[in-house]
Amino acid sequence: MVTATTPLKAEARNLNFIYNGGNRAVKNLSMPLYENKITALIGPSGCGKSTFLRCFNRMHDLYPGNKYEGQIVMHPDNTNILDPAVDPIEVRMRISMVFQKPNPFPKSIYENVAYGLRVRDIKNKRLIDEKVEEALKGAAIWNEVKDRLQDLAFNLSGGQQQRLCIARALATDPEIMLFDEPTSALDPIATANIEELMSELSNKLTILVVTHNMQQAARVSDYTAYMYLGELIEYGDTDSIFTHPTRKETEDYITGKFG
Amino acid sequence: MATQVLTNPVNLTISPRLAKNIRRNIKERVIELILMLAALSAVATTFAIVGVLLYESLTFFKAVSLVDFFTDTQWTPLFEDAHFGIMPLVSGTLTTSAVALAVAIPIGTIGAIYLSEFATHKVRETVKPILELLVGVPTVVFGYFALFFVTPMLQKIFPELPSFNMLGPGIVMGIMIIPYISSVAEDAMRAVPMSMREGSYAMGATRFQTAIRVVTPAAISGIIAAYILGISRAVGETMVVAIAAGQQPNLTFNPMESAATITAYIVQVALGDLPHGSIGYQSIFAAGLVLMVMTLIFNILGHWVRKKYRQKY
């Protein structure tokens, strides 16, 4: 529920994003992310959810010609993470991401989870061991893999791979975790596992999740944002968005009349 | 049965559409046949080569025992006092190839990583055609480049280096092989899905870390394929070593000495006018057989390593 005391973790302020070639995929979008809450992003295909999400870890910097306008401010330090003076690597160290399709590295299960620590030049083996175990437990996959940590990650099932990717993202203690349709490639049981996991994670960190699944948004999120054609149409706490949306477009989308 | 079909009245009045189908069918069969013949001709040629090699070698090995062939330390088939120990040629082949690979593998790999992961589109489109140009240079040119340019330069560093040596041509051969290794390895790296790179960047990795820790291991099976290609090229290369390494069989692994490789021996003898059926003539085929077996061993080894490291995305 929205209360005056819920602290802000980040907020987009008049954010615009323009793809190389001029396509403005996010338009003048302002939206808060509350600390230790789950915010769901919903909207029809192509409305700019992924584009918006990927602004948070500066993923668009990887491709030349993309342009951000406006700000994404992170709290409590008040850093505008889109500021060109801010190193995108610093941003990605604070904000991690789980992708739509599980994308483990061609390494062992252990090394996949240790990756974020290794790229941070952490060499202490005991610390890495501890962090790997903690992250795998946090991603609810420890029991399944604890006896095969040296196995290649590709040998895991799709659902396990996705939880491994969550563990990988967890191992570096991020403040915010971004999920882009994390369960769209998974069966209902694996999906339920991931949803439960997200709820648990939200005790410790802030989550922004893109989903096409209305039930999922209703089940896991505290806040919901409805996007359409790059614009934020409606934002509010999930219960009120799903029970009495104020905008007609939102209602049509949620009830399946459109999208 | 067949006559029954033919006399069936329905078949006598073939509709135009059906006729078109039949015509298309026949056309496809003909095309298929032509393609198969083309493929078969390649296979047949390979078998023919192996057959000739084996046949001529057999007569050779009737005169020279296998034990002598592999243990004699001299290869002097054309001398009065003929010796038929293949090892001096094998050592020359392995040494020049090792020098070449010591040059080509590191530079080719680094080049591939650079082109695939760091170069901008524009740089890549400029560099690749230049590299391909290098492939088109006739190997004779590389041979004289080794003899008249690289070796004299090396002699400034190592004054005792003889004019004919294995180091110079080895290095030049390495330069020659770089484009093969870099282009095959680069293709393998570019085939690594972008989602894997994004996963690495999202963890806060730098471009360099992503290239070395994620893209390279993901492409390792293709990179090894590039090395196999490079090894085959090095072992089979002829002109450069024939011109610049000297043509004296010499049982040594020291690249500072002159030596002959299997291929250099083959051209040397093949260019002379040896009578058909003489032992010198047959020795070419025995040497060729050894070369083929060596290439085969490297290929099998390479495929085995590749399979071991093959990744699925």
Ligand SMILES: Nc1ncnc2c1ncn2[C@@H]1O[C@H](COP(=O)(O)OP(=O)(O)OP(=O)(O)O)[C@@H](O)[C@H]1O
């Ligand atoms: N690399 C790109 N270059 C140019 N335009 C792009 C690029 N990627 C996406 N777009 C466009 O930006 C808009 C938003 O795309 P985005 O992927 O953010 O949508 P989405 O809401 O995530 O859709 P989906 O639900 O299908 O994943 C679309 O019109 C899309 O065509």
Ligand SMILES: [Mg+2]
């Ligand atoms: Mg999307």
